[in-house]
Amino acid sequence: MTFRRDNHLNEKLAALLLEREVEDFIVREAALLDEWRLDDWLALFAEDARYLVPATDLPDGEPKETLAIINDDMARLRGRVERLKSRHAHREFPWSRTRRFITNVRIKEIRGEEIVAEASFLVYRIRSGQVDPLIGSYVYTLRRLDGALKIASRKAVLDLEALRPHGTVSIIL
Amino acid sequence: MDLEKLIDENRFGGVFRVHRSAFTSAEISDLEQANIFQRCWLYLGHESELPNTGDFRRRTVAGQPLFWVRSSDGRVRVFYNSCTHWGANVCRVDEGNAELFQCFYHAWTFNNQGDLVSVPDEAAYGEGFHKQAMGLASPPRVDNYRGLYFVSFNRDVEDLVSYLGDAKEYIDLILDQAEEGWRVVPGTQKYSVRANWKMFSLNSLDSYHVRPLHSTFFKYTESLGPGDPPPLAPTAFPGPQGRSLSLRNGHGIDVFPSLARARPIAHWHPILGEESKEEIRKRRARLVEKFGAERAYLMCNTNRLMLIYPNFALHDIAGVSLRYFEPVGKEYMEVTVQTLAPSDESAGLLNRRLENFLSFLGPGGFAHPDDIEAMESAQLGFRAGGPEWIDASRGMLREATALDELHVRAFWRQWHADVLGDAKARLNHDALDGEREVSEDTKK
Numbered sequence: 001m002t003f004r005r006d007n008h009l010n011e012k013l014a015a016l017l018l019e020r021e022v023e024d025f026i027v028r029e030a031a032l033l034d035e036w037r038l039d040d041w042l043a044l045f046a047e048d049a050r051y052l053v054p055a056t057d058l059p060d061g062e063p064k065e066t067l068a069i070i071n072d073d074m075a076r077l078r079g080r081v082e083r084l085k086s087r088h089a090h091r092e093f094p095w096s097r098t099r100r101f102i103t104n105v106r107i108k109e110i111r112g113e114e115i116v117a118e119a120s121f122l123v124y125r126i127r128s129g130q131v132d133p134l135i136g137s138y139v140y141t142l143r144r145l146d147g148a149l150k151i152a153s154r155k156a157v158l159d160l161e162a163l164r165p166h167g168t169v170s171i172i173l
Numbered sequence: 174m175d176l177e178k179l180i181d182e183n184r185f186g187g188v189f190r191v192h193r194s195a196f197t198s199a200e201i202s203d204l205e206q207a208n209i210f211q212r213c214w215l216y217l218g219h220e221s222e223l224p225n226t227g228d229f230r231r232r233t234v235a236g237q238p239l240f241w242v243r244s245s246d247g248r249v250r251v252f253y254n255s256c257t258h259w260g261a262n263v264c265r266v267d268e269g270n271a272e273l274f275q276c277f278y279h280a281w282t283f284n285n286q287g288d289l290v291s292v293p294d295e296a297a298y299g300e301g302f303h304k305q306a307m308g309l310a311s312p313p314r315v316d317n318y319r320g321l322y323f324v325s326f327n328r329d330v331e332d333l334v335s336y337l338g339d340a341k342e343y344i345d346l347i348l349d350q351a352e353e354g355w356r357v358v359p360g361t362q363k364y365s366v367r368a369n370w371k372m373f374s375l376n377s378l379d380s381y382h383v384r385p386l387h388s389t390f391f392k393y394t395e396s397l398g399p400g401d402p403p404p405l406a407p408t409a410f411p412g413p414q415g416r417s418l419s420l421r422n423g424h425g426i427d428v429f430p431s432l433a434r435a436r437p438i439a440h441w442h443p444i445l446g447e448e449s450k451e452e453i454r455k456r457r458a459r460l461v462e463k464f465g466a467e468r469a470y471l472m473c474n475t476n477r478l479m480l481i482y483p484n485f486a487l488h489d490i491a492g493v494s495l496r497y498f499e500p501v502g503k504e505y506m507e508v509t510v511q512t513l514a515p516s517d518e519s520a521g522l523l524n525r526r527l528e529n530f531l532s533f534l535g536p537g538g539f540a541h542p543d544d545i546e547a548m549e550s551a552q553l554g555f556r557a558g559g560p561e562w563i564d565a566s567r568g569m570l571r572e573a574t575a576l577d578e579l580h581v582r583a584f585w586r587q588w589h590a591d592v593l594g595d596a597k598a599r600l601n602h603d604a605l606d607g608e609r610e611v612s613e614d615t616k617k
Contacts, residue, residue: 054360057360061360066359067360086392090386162507167365
């Protein structure tokens with residue numbers, strides 16, 4: 001038995017390695033969040049990055065002109081992290097336990113140094129006798145800077161019809 | 174619990190406390206449904222949500238499925254979302270545009286004025302069947318004040334304007350700020366709180382908690398640098414301490430100077446962006462010209478936390494927000510939040526308005542998640558067997574400042590009268606100044 005020569009083998013290997021790298025990046029990021037290593041997590045972002053959670057009734061809403069749940073630039077994202085570390089973010093003090101299950105990672109588009117990737121998430125938040133699952137999908141724009149991947153934008157689109165009975169997005173989703 | 178003793182009040186001694194069963198009793202929760210939610214005017218939506226004929230939206234009000242429509246004749250109508258045949262929902266999406274609503278069960282079809290226009294195999298019905306009487310049913314009362322629509326399930330409810338009492342003046346003060354009118358910004362924050370619905374009414378009025386509970390928010394905004402210095406107040410009202418006021422019929426308001434903080438309508442702060450300075454200052458100048466220095470000051474340089482009794486909070490702080498909340502049982506509520514923007518606002522300022530809104534408000538903001546935590550924590554605390562009361566006497570023996578609880582007491586008095594079924598107490602409150610008490614002759 002012989003293998004047919006594949007003229008595109010290098011190309012396919014490169015695509016596979018990139019897929020592996022992106023998936024690895026997202027899974028490691030999730031672990032940082034589950035471990036509440038928020039400063040390490042912040043270091044994954046490019047300086048012009050955005051973190052967005054659209055409203056549940058408008059998952060495709062443009063946050064400049066529609067009401068979202070979260071629309072952070074880096075100043076607000078740093079403020080969010082500082083707040084979560086302060087002991088005065090009462091919804092998250094003490095911190096909730098979270099466990100993130102991230103699957104179905106796929107690369108949607110490559111434009112120059114930027115990679116658009118999507119993934120499905122199931123994030124459990126556990127606190128005060130309540131177990132609240134947050135379900136949805138991520139849309140990442142990752143950018144290669146000095147060889148490493150950085151987050152240029154990170155959107156968490158909820159499939160939930162409402163934050164009920166969750167009440168809030170008080171963790172980093 | 175003796176219902177008459179749910180509130181322990183001594184006006185002269187500065188005592189006002191409410192029995193905790195108000196938050197935990199199933200009997201009281203049932204009475205509230207019957208005496209408050211089936212009797213008051215309840216907020217439904219803003220006219221800008223139905224801009225075109227045929228536009229419709231679904232709503233749940235007091236647990237009842239409704240939808241409201243701008244009919245082909247231009248009139249706004251509200252229908253119970255239930256087919257007159259076997260009851261299924263005839264409107265099965267949250268919003269859209271339609272001339273006809275066809276029930277998916279047996280294909281009965283209604284036009285957007287509610288008339289039953291088509292019944293498959295109609296010949297099978299006898300002479301007792303009157304198609305013209307089988308149109309979609311509507312709640313007995315629907316009305317709007319300046320585009321804010323309310324419904325009531327009580328045919329005999331007083332007219333909306335008189336129900337709004339003195340809240341009307343403050344609605345005007347908010348709505349007059351946008352020269353070309355307001356529109357609801359698309360995108361709805363829908364969430365829940367594991368607490369009795371009244372915790373949201375109370376928290377919506379309360380400023381006493383703001384500094385201790387929301388310290389992280391202030392730390393963040395202060396890190397952005399100072400806003401424009403506030404102008405000298407041209408009026409003694411509300412004064413540097415602000416005021417808490419009863420607006421009659423259970424409505425209340427907290428009014429206080431916004432100082433150097435952002436007000437996207439007309440006071441600049443770095444959170445609104447360098448590029449918005451000019452637009453904001455010009456708008457303020459126009460408002461001064463149109464309404465005079467005093468009224469413009471109230472519009473541009475004071476914040477308002479207003480509660481329209483029982484369950485509609487209209488907040489004019491960090492933008493204008495509409496929040497309405499539905500009790501679901503005695504220890505859970507569903508909350509809906511929308512925000513308004515001037516219909517002629519530039520894209521840049523609208524963006525900044527929304528960013529400013531999100532930094533404080535909403536289920537992912539820097540402040541509101543902690544309100545939700547506090548409400549839920551109080552509800553858990555009510556399970557404790559020891560203390561029987563919550564205290565609401567703050568500022569009772571002085572002219573109430575914004576940090577006092579005068580409006581909270583006004584809410585409770587109306588609530589108590591309603592729970593007792595004594596609607597006449599509704600009319601017995603005195604004017605804007607000073608403590609507003611139920612007059613002696615209606616006291617139990």
